[in-house]
Amino acid sequence: MTPVIQTRDLVKRFHVPGGFLGRHPRRLTAVDHVSLAVRRGETLGLVGESGSGKSTVGNCILRLLAADAGQVLYNGQDILPLKETDFRRLRGRLQVVFQDPQSSLDPRMTVATIVGYPLRLQQGVKGTALEARVLAALADVGLQAEHLHRYPHEFSGGQRQRIGIARALITGPDFIVFDEPTSALDVSVQAQILNLIAGLQRAQGYTYLFISHDLAVVRHISTQIAVMYLGSLVETAPKEAFFRHPYHPYTRALIAAVPRPDPTRRQNLAVLPGDVPSPLQIPSGCRFHTRCPEVMAVCPKVAPPHVEMGPEHWVDCHLYG
Amino acid sequence: MGIPLRQHPKWRELRLTWRLLRANPTAMAGLVILVAMGAMALAAGWLAPYDPLRLSLAERLQPPGAAHWFGTDEMGRDILTRVMYGARISLRIGFVVILIAGGIGSVLGAVAGFYGGRVDNLIMRVMDVILSFPSLVLAMALAAAMGPSLNNAILAVAFVMIPKFARMVRGEALAVKELPFIAAARVSGARNRWIIAHHILPNCLNSVIVLGTLTLGDTILIAASLSFIGLGAQPPTPEWGAMISVGRKFLMDQWWYATFPGLFILTTVTGFNILGDALRDILDPRIRR
Numbered sequence: 001m002t003p004v005i006q007t008r009d010l011v012k013r014f015h016v017p018g019g020f021l022g023r024h025p026r027r028l029t030a031v032d033h034v035s036l037a038v039r040r041g042e043t044l045g046l047v048g049e050s051g052s053g054k055s056t057v058g059n060c061i062l063r064l065l066a067a068d069a070g071q072v073l074y075n076g077q078d079i080l081p082l083k084e085t086d087f088r089r090l091r092g093r094l095q096v097v098f099q100d101p102q103s104s105l106d107p108r109m110t111v112a113t114i115v116g117y118p119l120r121l122q123q124g125v126k127g128t129a130l131e132a133r134v135l136a137a138l139a140d141v142g143l144q145a146e147h148l149h150r151y152p153h154e155f156s157g158g159q160r161q162r163i164g165i166a167r168a169l170i171t172g173p174d175f176i177v178f179d180e181p182t183s184a185l186d187v188s189v190q191a192q193i194l195n196l197i198a199g200l201q202r203a204q205g206y207t208y209l210f211i212s213h214d215l216a217v218v219r220h221i222s223t224q225i226a227v228m229y230l231g232s233l234v235e236t237a238p239k240e241a242f243f244r245h246p247y248h249p250y251t252r253a254l255i256a257a258v259p260r261p262d263p264t265r266r267q268n269l270a271v272l273p274g275d276v277p278s279p280l281q282i283p284s285g286c287r288f289h290t291r292c293p294e295v296m297a298v299c300p301k302v303a304p305p306h307v308e309m310g311p312e313h314w315v316d317c318h319l320y321g
Numbered sequence: 322m323g324i325p326l327r328q329h330p331k332w333r334e335l336r337l338t339w340r341l342l343r344a345n346p347t348a349m350a351g352l353v354i355l356v357a358m359g360a361m362a363l364a365a366g367w368l369a370p371y372d373p374l375r376l377s378l379a380e381r382l383q384p385p386g387a388a389h390w391f392g393t394d395e396m397g398r399d400i401l402t403r404v405m406y407g408a409r410i411s412l413r414i415g416f417v418v419i420l421i422a423g424g425i426g427s428v429l430g431a432v433a434g435f436y437g438g439r440v441d442n443l444i445m446r447v448m449d450v451i452l453s454f455p456s457l458v459l460a461m462a463l464a465a466a467m468g469p470s471l472n473n474a475i476l477a478v479a480f481v482m483i484p485k486f487a488r489m490v491r492g493e494a495l496a497v498k499e500l501p502f503i504a505a506a507r508v509s510g511a512r513n514r515w516i517i518a519h520h521i522l523p524n525c526l527n528s529v530i531v532l533g534t535l536t537l538g539d540t541i542l543i544a545a546s547l548s549f550i551g552l553g554a555q556p557p558t559p560e561w562g563a564m565i566s567v568g569r570k571f572l573m574d575q576w577w578y579a580t581f582p583g584l585f586i587l588t589t590v591t592g593f594n595i596l597g598d599a600l601r602d603i604l605d606p607r608i609r610r
Contacts, residue, residue: 045480064504091510108523109331118509149330167505 002076003037004207005061005094005175010034010070012056016280028279030056032231033070036209038175038224043201043208045222047215049253049276053231054211058177061209062094063087074175092122095168099180101160105152109139112148115166118176122171137170138163141196158189162196169200178210194220215258219243224312225285228252230279230287237313247315249292286318294319341603348599354592360583364409371399373406373559376567382575392577393489394568396557403559404585410560411589414475414544415537421479423533424484431521433487434494435513448484456481457543464552471560474553478543481535489532491526527604534597539589544585561586 012031018024030053037045045051048054059065061072063079071078074094079087095118098104107113116134119125123141125133135145152160168176178197182190198221200206218225219239225248226236227250235248246252253272272291277283283290289299298318307319308314324503326586342348361368377397385392391400433444451459496561497503498521506516547553554560556567568579 059504061509088510088512091508094508096505097506098501098505104505106502106506106520106524108526115422115512117506121506121510121515151330151334164505167509277402 001039003039003073003132004075005209006035006037006071006073006076007061008059008068008071008073010036010057010060010072011068012053012060012065013068026280029231029282031060031067032282034228034231034233035070036233036236038207038209038225040174040207041201041205042223043210043221045218045225046209046211046228047218047225047320048157048228049213051230051276051279054213054228055179057228058096058179058209058211061175062096062177064096091213092171093119093174094175094177095171095175096162096174096179097161097168100184101164102152104164105160107152110149110151111143111163112165114152115170116173117167128287132221133170134166137166140169141166145313148186154172155309156189158193161185161189161193161206165200167195169204169206174206175207177208177209178212181210181211183212190217197221215254221298225252230276230282232287233314233316234288235313235315235317237310241310241313245310247309247313247320248317249294249319250288251315253293266321286316334395338603342599345599345603346597351592351594351596354588355596358408358589358592359412361405362412364425364525365402365405365409369399369402369405370552371402373398373403374557382571382578383388384575385577391581392575394564394578395571398557400581402562403564404561404581406559406587407564407582410554410558411541411545411586414471414478415541415593416473418479418482418544419533419537422482422536423474423486423529425479426483427437427522427525427529428489429483430487430490430492431494431517431525432489433492435498437495437518441491448487451481451486451602452484454481454540457546458548460543461550461552464547469552470554471554471558473498474544474547480539481543482540485530485536486532489528490522490525493528494521497521497524531597531601531604534593534600534609537597538593541593542590 010031011029011033014028014030014196015025016028034057036044036046036057040208045056046057060067067080067212070080072080074090079090087314110136112131115137116125116130119130119133131148134148138144143159143162143166147155150278152163155163178234181197182193185193195215197208201208205217208221208288210221224236225239225242227234229250235242235246235251242251243255246255272293274291277287277290283300285298285300286292286304289295290300296318302318304316304318306314306316307320309320342352375398377393380397381390381395381482382395383389383393389399389401390426391404393399394403416594430446435439460481464474467473467477503516503520506520511519544553545560545565548560548562549566551566554563556563564582565579568575568582571578
């Protein structure tokens with residue numbers, strides 16, 4: 001079965017002004033040859049620290065950013081070479097929910113306008129037909145008709161995120177990027193929103209890319225998990241295999257760092273030494289070697305091999321090469 | 322969509338603005354001044370005791386008194402009457418200039434800020450050239466080149482005011498275009514022009530209203546200055562600046578001639594300035610909610 005969305009060797013670089021009067025701009029590789037696949041009805045959880053390029057991957061798939069190299073296949077078709085006018089026909093099939101529910105809703109528009117937006121722009125739905133669809137979408141996310149003519153500032157953070165989800169779902173999209181949808185919310189609300197997102201997928205068979213820095217959240221919602229470090233993937237696996245047997249030292253450190261609610265056991269957090277290196281100066285060889293607890297002589301010299309450890313379980317590490 | 326006016330979202334926002342305005346004494350003072358000026362301008366035909374153009378040489382240059390509260394000018398015309406009719410002209414100049422300059426300037430600024438790069442450079446360098454002249458001097462030159470008339474003065478003042486709006490809106494557009502709701506609109510299939518018209522400009526509207534109110538004072542002042550040097554409204558039009566211009570010849574002996582039009586300019590400009598200042602606070606979303 002062709003994945004709904006697949007990236008092949010996706011690369012995105014940014015130019016950072018530097019030097020005297022910006023004469024020597026430096027290149028920052030935010031996404032370095034990332035290849036992912038998301039099958040219909042599944043959720044790929046994309047995990048990484050801030051600055052690892054996980055959001056950039058999402059933005060490149062949605063063509064909010066122009067990728068520098070690689071492919072993004074939507075149902076097998078590369079969408080990156082499409083002209084903007086041709087791609088616009090696909091807009092609305094690929095949707096997004098952002099992190100900050102406050103700034104992802106136009107403060108000068110009412111809920112009715114915001115939620116109906118993709119339908120109106122994509123399919124020209126208007127008037128009572130539009131209102132009916134908006135009401136249905138609001139009902140799906142647990143909001144009522146009385147909310148229709150209110151402004152975003154009249155809602156709580158959780159409700160605003162529901163509005164953002166309703167907007168993303170109203171067209172019945174093939175693929176939805178969730179870019180840290182719960183990290184701006186109160187902990188008590190996070191679970192509600194996560195359950196809503198998961199419930200909608202069960203009911204409608206949606207396909208998700210779920211971007212998060214929080215392994216606990218990703219574990220709750222994903223079927224597949226991919227870990228990014230400094231712009232490239234270090235490990236991808238089905239969820240069970242991922243937590244049962246993580247291979248990459250970085251993945252192991254991440255899993256070990258998830259706090260467990262067990263007061264009888266003293267927490268023994270395995271903290272990685274040092275900070276994430278600057279993406280402007282990515283370490284040679286394996287980019288994780290500066291912090292890796294199991295670093296070997298080969299690591300700083302040679303890029304790690306891409307090794308299959310089990311069904312759909314891939315890891316980029318010299319330990320297994 | 323069929324909802325009663327009282328629950329219409331725009332109406333609720335308006336009511337909130339009005340509540341905040343009423344709670345702010347300075348703002349109310351500005352508003353009262355301007356409403357009074359506006360009412361005076363509108364009702365000049367009924368309120369004014371005389372005809373603003375009627376000559377009566379027998380009554381020339383009379384000091385303020387019971388018959389002529391503000392005195393008369395060198396043609397025996399009643400100055401109170403002329404000041405009241407003058408409000409029509411000055412306010413009209415102010416509003417027309419702000420509509421033209423605010424409209425053109427906002428669109429230019431939004432386009433420059435949104436597209437960035439070459440478009441931005443082209444538009445903003447032209448704006449810089451306009452800004453590099455003192456606005457009064459440039460307006461004078463333009464008005465003189467187009468020929469002295471009220472409409473030419475309006476166009477000249479509007480032209481020099483464009484960069485103020487363009488600059489401010491460009492700055493706002495730079496901030497707004499990075500917000501996620503712009504990306505969300507793009508993902509929903511919105512084109513650039515649609516985004517500028519439906520997201521960027523509406524989100525700059527509050528600042529444009531504030532700047533427009535503050536600039537209205539300046540505009541009236543510059544227009545009056547143009548009339549003062551003979552480039553704007555032409556005599557015998559009862560324009561405040563033109564009246565001061567003639568009145569200054571009589572300033573030594575007939576102080577009332579230039580003083581009353583001057584006081585009205587002062588009051589109106591002050592009214593717009595304090596209202597604009599208060600609106601800046603009232604329309605600020607951080608204070609609103």
